[in-house]
Amino acid sequence: MTKGLIIVISAPSGAGKTTIYRELLSRMPGAVFSVSVTTRKSRKGEVDGRDYFFISEKKFRRMVSGGQLAEWARVHGHYYGTPKKQLRDAVSSGRDIVLDIDVQGGRKIRKQYLSGVFIFILPPSLKALEHRLRNRGQDDEQTIRVRLENARKEISYITDYDYLVINDKLNEAVEQARSIITAEHARISRLKNEISGFKKAQAGNA
Amino acid sequence: MTKGLIIVISAPSGAGKTTIYRELLSRMPGAVFSVSVTTRKSRKGEVDGRDYFFISEKKFRRMVSGGQLAEWARVHGHYYGTPKKQLRDAVSSGRDIVLDIDVQGGRKIRKQYLSGVFIFILPPSLKALEHRLRNRGQDDEQTIRVRLENARKEISYITDYDYLVINDKLNEAVEQARSIITAEHARISRLKNEISGFKKAQAGNA
Numbered sequence: 001m002t003k004g005l006i007i008v009i010s011a012p013s014g015a016g017k018t019t020i021y022r023e024l025l026s027r028m029p030g031a032v033f034s035v036s037v038t039t040r041k042s043r044k045g046e047v048d049g050r051d052y053f054f055i056s057e058k059k060f061r062r063m064v065s066g067g068q069l070a071e072w073a074r075v076h077g078h079y080y081g082t083p084k085k086q087l088r089d090a091v092s093s094g095r096d097i098v099l100d101i102d103v104q105g106g107r108k109i110r111k112q113y114l115s116g117v118f119i120f121i122l123p124p125s126l127k128a129l130e131h132r133l134r135n136r137g138q139d140d141e142q143t144i145r146v147r148l149e150n151a152r153k154e155i156s157y158i159t160d161y162d163y164l165v166i167n168d169k170l171n172e173a174v175e176q177a178r179s180i181i182t183a184e185h186a187r188i189s190r191l192k193n194e195i196s197g198f199k200k201a202q203a204g205n206a
Numbered sequence: 207m208t209k210g211l212i213i214v215i216s217a218p219s220g221a222g223k224t225t226i227y228r229e230l231l232s233r234m235p236g237a238v239f240s241v242s243v244t245t246r247k248s249r250k251g252e253v254d255g256r257d258y259f260f261i262s263e264k265k266f267r268r269m270v271s272g273g274q275l276a277e278w279a280r281v282h283g284h285y286y287g288t289p290k291k292q293l294r295d296a297v298s299s300g301r302d303i304v305l306d307i308d309v310q311g312g313r314k315i316r317k318q319y320l321s322g323v324f325i326f327i328l329p330p331s332l333k334a335l336e337h338r339l340r341n342r343g344q345d346d347e348q349t350i351r352v353r354l355e356n357a358r359k360e361i362s363y364i365t366d367y368d369y370l371v372i373n374d375k376l377n378e379a380v381e382q383a384r385s386i387i388t389a390e391h392a393r394i395s396r397l398k399n400e401i402s403g404f405k406k407a408q409a410g411n412a
Binding site for chain 1 (some may be wrong): 243325332362367368382384386389404
C-alpha cells in the first residue's frame with residue numbers, strides 16, 4: 001500500500017477554491033478533508049467534526065503547547081489550527097488528506113511535511129477575480145477592495161507551491177488538480193518500497 | 207503560450223510500452239512523436255519520416271560529428287539517433303514531444319534536458335512480464351530469457367526517472383501517463399513567465 005498524500009490547496013478569496021475543493025474530493029474516493037480545530041462559536045448549519053472541531057480556548061492552548069498542531073493562526077480574535085494527528089493517521093492508512101488553508105498556513109505545513117503536494121489556485125486574471133467578487137454579491141465595495149489587495153499579497157507566496165491551477169472552467173480545473181494528485185502518487189521518489197519489492201522478487205527469481 | 211514538454215518513456219520489452227505510447231498520443235492532440243534517424247534499411251510497411259528517417263551511414267556520421275543528435279546508439283550493427291532539432295522545434299512551438307527510448311538513451315537525454323519528464327513503465331511483476339512475452343508468441347525460449355534478463359538490468363535505471371506507471375490495465379496506465387503530463391504542465395517552476403505576467407498585470411492595476 002502506498003502512503004497517503006498531504007495535499008495543500010490555497011487560493012485568494014474568490015478564486016473558486018471551495019467549489020474546486022468539494023468537487024475534487026467527490027472524485028477522490030477514500031480521500032479525506034482535514035478538519036481544523038477552532039475556538040470560534042459554530043454558526044448555523046455547521047456540524048462539529050465536519051466543518052470544524054469546536055473547542056475551548058483552554059483546550060486550544062493545550063494543543064499548541066503540546067505540539068499537537070501542524071499550524072495555527074489567530075483571525076478576528078479566534079484561533080484556528082490543523083491537528084497533526086489527522087495528517088499522520090491519513091498518511092499511514094494510505095488515505096490522501098486535503099487541506100484548505102491560507103498561504104501563511106501553507107508555508108508552515110511545507111516546512112514540516114516536505115513530501116506534501118502544494119497547489120495554488122488562481123482565477124484567469126485579477127480582472128476576472130474582481131468580476132467574480134462583485135458577481136457573487138456577498139461583499140460591499142470596501143470588502144472587495146480588501147480581498148483584491150489580499151489576493152495581490154497572497155500571489156507573492158506562489159513560489160512556495162509546486163503547482164498552479166488556473167480556474168477558468170471549473171471542470172477542467174478540477175481535472176487538473178486530480179491529475180496532479182494522480183501524478184504525485186506515481187513519483188518514483190514516493191515508490192521506493194514498491195520498487196525495492198519488485199527488485200527483490202526479481203532477485204528471488206534469478 | 208507555455209513551452210512544449212520533452213517526455214521520455216522507457217520500459218522493458220513486453221511491458222506494453224508501444225500500446226500505451228500510441229494510445230497516449232491519440233489522447234494528446236497537438237503532441238508529436240520523436241522520429242529517430244537510422245542507418246538500417248526500412249522494413250515492409252515502414253514509412254520514411256513516420257517510423258524512422260532512413261539515412262546513410264555517411265549522413266549519420268555527419269550528424270554525430272555536427273552535434274545534431276541528442277543521443278545515439280549502435281544496435282545489431284545499425285545506428286539509431288534522436289535529432290536535437292525535432293526536440294527544439296517541438297518545445298519552442300509549444301508542442302509536447304514523446305520519445306520512445308531505451309534506458310541508456312533516456313539517461314543521455316536526461317543530462318541534456320533537465321526539464322524533461324521521464325516516465326518508466328513496468329508490468330505488475332516480472333512474472334506478468336514473462337507471461338506476456340510467452341503469450342504474444344513472438345519470441346523463442348532463448349529470446350524470452352534474454353528479454354527477461356534485459357528487463358532486470360533496465361529496472362536498475364529506474365532511479366534516473368521521475369515517474370513509474372504500472373501497466374496492469376491499459377486504460378488506467380494511459381490515463382496515469384496523461385495525468386503526469388497534465389501535472390507537469392501545471393508545475394510552477396515551468397510557469398515563471400505566466401506568473402510574472404500575472405503579477406505585472408496586477409502592478410499595473412494597483
